[in-house]
Structures are given as structure tokens and as C-alpha cells.
Amino acid sequence: xxxxxxxxSMESNEEEPVHLPCxxxxxxxxxxxxxxxxxxSQGPEYVIHGLTSNVxxxxxxxxxxxxxKSSTLILHRATLxxxxxxxxxxxxxxxxxxxxxxxxxxxxxxxxxx
Amino acid sequence: ETGVTQTPxxxxxxxxxxxxxxxxxxxxxxxxxxYKQSAKKPLELMFVYSxxxxxxxxxxxxxxxxxxxxxxHLFLHLHTLQPEDSALYLCASSQDVRGRPEDNEQFFGPGTxxxxx
Numbered sequence: 001x002x003x004x005x006x007x008x009s010m011e012s013n014e015e016e017p018v019h020l021p022c023x024x025x026x027x028x029x030x031x032x033x034x035x036x037x038x039x040x041s042q043g044p045e046y047v048i049h050g051l052t053s054n055v056x057x058x059x060x061x062x063x064x065x066x067x068x069k070s071s072t073l074i075l076h077r078a079t080l081x082x083x084x085x086x087x088x089x090x091x092x093x094x095x096x097x098x099x100x101x102x103x104x105x106x107x108x109x110x111x112x113x114x
Numbered sequence: 115e116t117g118v119t120q121t122p123x124x125x126x127x128x129x130x131x132x133x134x135x136x137x138x139x140x141x142x143x144x145x146x147x148x149y150k151q152s153a154k155k156p157l158e159l160m161f162v163y164s165x166x167x168x169x170x171x172x173x174x175x176x177x178x179x180x181x182x183x184x185x186x187h188l189f190l191h192l193h194t195l196q197p198e199d200s201a202l203y204l205c206a207s208s209q210d211v212r213g214r215p216e217d218n219e220q221f222f223g224p225g226t227x228x229x230x231x
Contacts, residue, residue, distance in 0.1 A: 046220065
């Protein structure tokens, strides 16, 4: 699996935007970029995913570089409840369908200051 | 109940005990997964089941034995564990089979915190 690189931790203030970077310089043409997050004492939860175009949903936005070698997860207005570990994961879009385990890295520990 | 549930939430066992972890999903999914999360290590995929058949076993020691009797239930049977097996064990499910891989979002349970003495 192609590897991702994320900062170990980031800190932001409540109600301000947060930009979480992810580098994936060895991404293949069929890899999708997925983001999950893990709140304290909980299992991970899906946040967003994309292939080439920027994506928005109710939780966040995903900005993908033109060469696809990096991406940024954007939380538009962070709250204390957004404090979590955020994981950037690549998934092959042509793995043949079906069950496919996720390969997690260490992620970015996001700290939100009130 | 909705989503993915796991029982028990906490478990303490001795190295000679036999115990089982249970996972149940109420989402109508066809694939289920076991992951292990040790302190200061990334989540590690252990087993993958698709339509009750094991499709992946990531070199997990035989003291961990999974069972998937139907698409809604997944068990992890534990026997003669070691202290280094203490970890958070997470279960997940996804739609699988006919879904597009890029849309095969995984839904995780809250995990079972296992301590082996």
C-alpha cells in the first residue's frame, strides 16, 4: 500500500479553521484518499474521501493537490468535540471490490484549545 | 440498537483463561473486520470476513481465533494470551461485495479494552 505522512500533532483554537495536511507522494492513479478520525475512547469514524476533485460534506472539506501527492483535510470551524486523532489513508479503487482492510498510520493528534 | 456494538467493553483475563469478544452490526453489511490497537502503535488489521468467509488473516497468532456465524455477528475467541496482547480490540463492518471499493466506508464499534495479566 502507498504510504502517507502526517504531522504527529497540531493545535488550534476553538471556532477557527483547521488545515490538516497529508503527504502521499507515491500515490497511484487508482488510489482514493480517505480520512478517518478517532475520538477519545471511541473507534475510528469515517470523515471524507476523494479521488481528484475537492470534496465537501457536513463534517469537513478535502482539498487535493493537482498532482495528487498531497491533500488537506479542512475543518471549517473547529469545536472541542473535534479533538481527535485524524488518519489519512489511501485505498485502491480497483482492488476488485469487496472487503478491504484499512491500513492506518499514526495519524495527527489534533488538540483544540478553548 | 444501531451501528456496531461490541461486548464486553472491558475484559481482564489471565494467561490461561479462555474468553470471547463479541461484535454485532445492525447495518445490513456483508463484511466484518477485527483490528488491534496497542498503546503507541497504529491500528493493525487482524482478520477480514466477507459473507461469513474469512478473506484475510494478517499473520495473527493462533491464540486468536475468529468466528463469523452470520453476516451480523463476529467473534474473537482468545486462549492462552500473553501480556503483550493487552490492547483495544476494534470491530468494524462495511457494505462489501457489490459496492464500489472507494465508497466502502467502514463503521467501527467502540472496542473492547483487553488486559492480560
